[in-house]
Amino acid sequence: MASKHTLFRILYRIGFTPWDGHPIAQNLRDLVEGTDGTPALPPGTALDLGCGTGDASIYLARHGWKVTGVDFVPKALDRARAKAANLPVDFVQADVTRLSRAGIGTGFSLIVDNGCLHNMSDDDRDAYVREVGAVAAPDARLLIVAFLPGGRFGVRGVEPAEMERRFTSGWTLLSAGHERELDRDKTPVRYYLFQRRT
Numbered sequence: 001m002a003s004k005h006t007l008f009r010i011l012y013r014i015g016f017t018p019w020d021g022h023p024i025a026q027n028l029r030d031l032v033e034g035t036d037g038t039p040a041l042p043p044g045t046a047l048d049l050g051c052g053t054g055d056a057s058i059y060l061a062r063h064g065w066k067v068t069g070v071d072f073v074p075k076a077l078d079r080a081r082a083k084a085a086n087l088p089v090d091f092v093q094a095d096v097t098r099l100s101r102a103g104i105g106t107g108f109s110l111i112v113d114n115g116c117l118h119n120m121s122d123d124d125r126d127a128y129v130r131e132v133g134a135v136a137a138p139d140a141r142l143l144i145v146a147f148l149p150g151g152r153f154g155v156r157g158v159e160p161a162e163m164e165r166r167f168t169s170g171w172t173l174l175s176a177g178h179e180r181e182l183d184r185d186k187t188p189v190r191y192y193l194f195q196r197r198t
Contacts, residue, residue: 025114027191031143032060032065033063043066044108044110045109046108046111047069048060048114050116051070052080054084057069058084065088067090069092070091070092070102096132099135104135106134106135106136107137111140113142141195142171143194146190160192171195171197173194174195
């Protein structure tokens, strides 16, 4: 994990952050704002994993959510804080594989991962699943947006079967599919919406 930390710190330092500025995932907008057939989730507490410069956190805060955004890169968090201005977002430097030790609290009703899990090692993915479960509220929603393997150079990616297998204990898969809003360059991107089982 240390090498990934170093790589992302360097990329932020030199200003090469192609993942910033992507549109907010359509599936996140559908959850937060509702659709013709589904009401909006009532605002509560949200956790943005690997928040980067805070776009998803800011979007959630503007829609009434009390948000905690976590990332391990200080420069990304500095930019996020500047962009968020007076919105109710708490940006915390933390490792998503050690959330229960980060002092961020528990009981998050919505957890969002817009491209964090898909670049982790197997051991870190195991820890991520454990830690997300530890901070989630009963009935929490977990939305993960991830590249498929081979979808983008330098990104490990994750297969749909692995996602379902990793979250079989304690979570129910509500829906999954192609995430069109983040696929501007024809990279295969998928979303997975889980609900915590009580």
